[in-house]
Ligand SMILES: Nc1ncnc2c1ncn2[C@@H]1O[C@H](COP(=O)(O)OP(=O)(O)O)[C@@H](O)[C@H]1O
């Protein structure tokens with residue numbers, strides 16, 4: 305009897321592992337191994353093209369702590385996150401509520417809100433490069449009607465970050481709107497009918513029903529947009545190269561620069577480890593603080 | 602508390618007519634049950650009263666006031682939904698207080714009212730819980746609490762018991778009835794379950810395809826169904842219907858002939874020679890009849906017997922139609938036996954096979970207001 309029981313658990317376990325094996329192999333090759341290797345490399349001074357790397361302990365990290373550009377990049381990234389995350393979320397929620405209401409031309413407006421998401425990055429960069437062009441760009445053109453002279457939005461440190469933020473909000477709010485639309489569909493219409501019969505005002509209906517019941521969606525969107533904020537690189541490569549004067553340099557772009565412009569593998573690895581830690585912190589926030597309170601049913 | 606009046610109400614969705622020619626008066630303090638098969642327009646009618654659906658045609662009055670143009674919140678009604686529609690993120694207290702808060706009642710008063718309502722419904726100990734921590738029956742009580750706490754003029758309930766298990770249903774049925782006796786608020790209750798209708802209603806409104814088939818007390822609609830549909834819908838098992846032809850003093854179907862009692866002969870004088878439908882309740886087809894019914898007995902083969910405990914049903918086939926007789930459950934009757942059944946035709950009804958309406962002494966009598 306006992307033997308048989310053991311046998312069958314072994315079998316169950318064996319098959320479970322067998323089914324998991326393919327994904328485990330891929331995870332190991334493309335995720336676990338690179339992470340460990342990166343951490344390992346961050347303790348070495350190894351320039352690309354030189355074969356022997358030298359163990360230097362935490363020197364890469366120490367260097368970063370004193371690196372002005374690194375702190376500039378971190379500061380930029382925090383501003384960038386503060387600029388994009390809440391704005392995208394609020395806009396997405398407003399757009400979804402608007403589109404979800406009984407209005408004419410619903411699907412047109414929905415498409416209109418969503419289409420920035422489906423345009424390829426390079427095309428978006430092009431559109432906004434035109435919008436921001438000094439002299440004859442769209443915004444400067446409009447500004448000229450009011451007698452305001454040409455502004456080079458992407459070319460000066462004071463405006464470049466704001467310009468990037470506006471563009472990214474424009475791009476991702478429509479995408480988040482889709483999640484909010486799904487969230488709204490999940491709220492039973494009966495709840496709104498109760499509010500109607502009981503005479504709850506529109507604003508209170510939003511405050512007491514819609515907003516709290518959208519919290520799971522908001523958490524999801526919050527996490528996505530926060531990680532997005534630390535993952536932006538393509539638009540920077542195309543539009544500003546982190547300039548002027550590192551004013552639009554963000555963490556991932558800095559890693560790219562260090563690794564593939566300065567060819568400093570060790571330092572790039574250390575930066576990557578820091579980036580990984582930021583991601584882990586975000587995941588921990590999701591798991592432990594927010595996740596529990598907001599799932600109702 | 603208020604009376605209600607429906608005047609020629611019609612509801613269309615595009616070209617689909619969902620409710621038609623709705624004329625009805627509901628008295629103050631009355632407990633009215635709308636019953637009918639799924640999709641017949643009961644919920645729509647209820648939502649019309651709440652103001653959640655606009656009327657396509659006609660007038661609705663609550664009290665003396667036409668409410669066609671009145672917002673749901675100003676109709677002073679409250680509604681209990683089939684799925685309870687509790688707010689999942691609010692606890693029981695806040696759920697019950699929801700309507701009071703919307704009406705800006707002071708918190709102190711809210712506390713008193715909520716505690717009071719929770720007391721009536723026996724959920725005082727649950728006030729801090731979230732809906733998902735409650736059983737179906739408890740959630741139902743919370744929904745009722747939210748609805749009674751505001752003391753509206755009309756309660757609307759849309760299949761409030763259909764998600765509960767059988768025992769709880771019976772219990773909640775009597776609790777809702779008790780609640781109505783206490784509060785005396787005009788109640789309009791929707792269900793597809795004829796037992797709920799029979800046990801709870803002051804008057805039943807039977808609907809089919811958006812049209813009222815009959816309005817009456819449970820006794821009236823059970824004993825005098827307006828038409829075949831009502832006879833089939835009210836009563837479990839349904840009334841038996843047998844197609845046949847009327848002769849001078851007997852009803853003929855298949856190889857069978859049922860002699861009619863004197864008063865039926867008299868009543869049916871004008872229909873001699875016509876095809877009719879005989880409607881007779883299972884309890885009026887006896888196996889152990891009294892001797893006076895002797896002459897209206899038929900020898901029929903029993904197909905199967907269904908024992909329910911306190912009662913039993915014998916299923917038989919006559920002239921191509923299945924009929925059911927309620928028999929004494931203690932009898933030892935085997936299927937495929939040939940037995941004598943006594944038809945008590947005094948309570949039988951006859952229906953026009955075309956219109957399916959019950960034959961009446963004066964055909965002019967209004968179908969709805971009997
Ligand atoms: N919003 C709507 N649009 C179109 N048809 C509807 C709508 N609501 C209900 N109906 C239709 O109206 C009929 C009656 O529905 P309902 O009143 O919910 O029936 P019941 O409550 O008696 O089951 C059904 O055929 C249903 O499909």
Ligand SMILES: [Mg+2]
Nearest residue numbers: 640643644645
């Ligand atoms: Mg319904």
